Amino acid sequence: MNPSYRVIVLDDEPPARELMEVFVNRLPDLRCVASCANAMQGLQAIQELKPDLLLLDIQMPEMTGLELMRLPLEHRPEVILTTAYADYAVASYEFSVLDYLLKPIAFDRFVSSIVKFRQKRPVQPPTQPGWRAVDSRPTDEPKSGQPPYESDANAIWLREDKRLLQIPYQDILYIEGLRDYVKVFLSDQMILTHMGIGQAESLFQPPLFLRIHRSFIVRRSAIRLIDGNTIVLTNGKQLTIGPLYRETLKNYIAALP
Structure with a gap:
């Protein structure tokens, strides 16, 4: 990117x-x-x-x-x-x-x-679909250690082992950070890809995704309810809202029409 x-x-x-x-x-x-x-x-x-x-x-x-x-x-x-x-x-x-x-x-x-x-200052999505590498080089081959690719406004390419997977954003429930990796949870599977949670946050941005914890990013439309400091997703998964993100999340929710 x-x-x-x-x-x-x-x-x-x-x-x-x-x-x-x-x-x-x-x-x-x-x-x-x-x-x-x-x-x-x-x-x-x-x-x-x-x-x-x-x-x-x-x-x-x-x-x-x-x-x-x-x-x-x-x-x-x-x-x-x-x-x-x-x-x-x-x-x-x-x-x-x-x-x-x-x-x-x-x-x-x-x-x-x-x-x-x-x-x-949200980034405007690209008007033309196409490959855009995270390391900004115009190539279809990812740089070593930089696995994710963004394809268009509706989906993202992620590397898992030797496979490149195109994942629609709407299929993603939440992302969990694990040191140099993140788990991307879909409704029917989990994808483990090599990137830090900070890099994931730059790819999965508001308004579609929200960072709620130092370890978690959720798709906004996958949130069923917010109960105090807990978010419950549409699949029943419960995630804790981190203290550093409570005010930002509260302000964002309050600003929704």
Whole structure:
């Protein structure tokens, strides 16, 4: 899959900047187009590269992240704030930022913010069906270690051992992450394919699929009911809603017509 979202990391601390780059690179639909150490570098990169998302530190010398956001920028990406200081949370609300990440930032918490970002800026499905490899190369042969393929808006190609299987999205009930693999559960079988849950989340996106737990993604129309912190699927399977995903799921359900 070709990277869909352009990301700029802006932080004056090298370790924090490098961690955000690692997090971005773990998700196949994100691409770090610039990593900047100060606000002036960030301003130039924003105007030249026109990112979709800015991961912005607040406390920086010369110009803070909040001061940067007050500038009349020609291009305004979505913003996720990253800071070691909880005191700025209230001040950040005036800028309608997507999320406020308090350092040290865990990967699960970062992914939760990206889920919000994807929901606000959903990727348009391709207008013409065809093969699109996860590693973005125009070839019918998958790169080693990159098994899944997306075919069109209605189905996805998944590799299981030496087989390539075309699976309609509507046949999928839920996905369970197991380290470097995921189990894709259909009504009549389970497919084990080599990819992490973060990569699966980039392939199985809202509004058709919802991440409900660090280990689970469900097809929205396969949900029969929500009972407290438990989701019951149409086949009777019960899954727990993880604490990091409860608010996002609640907001998404509330926004449905």
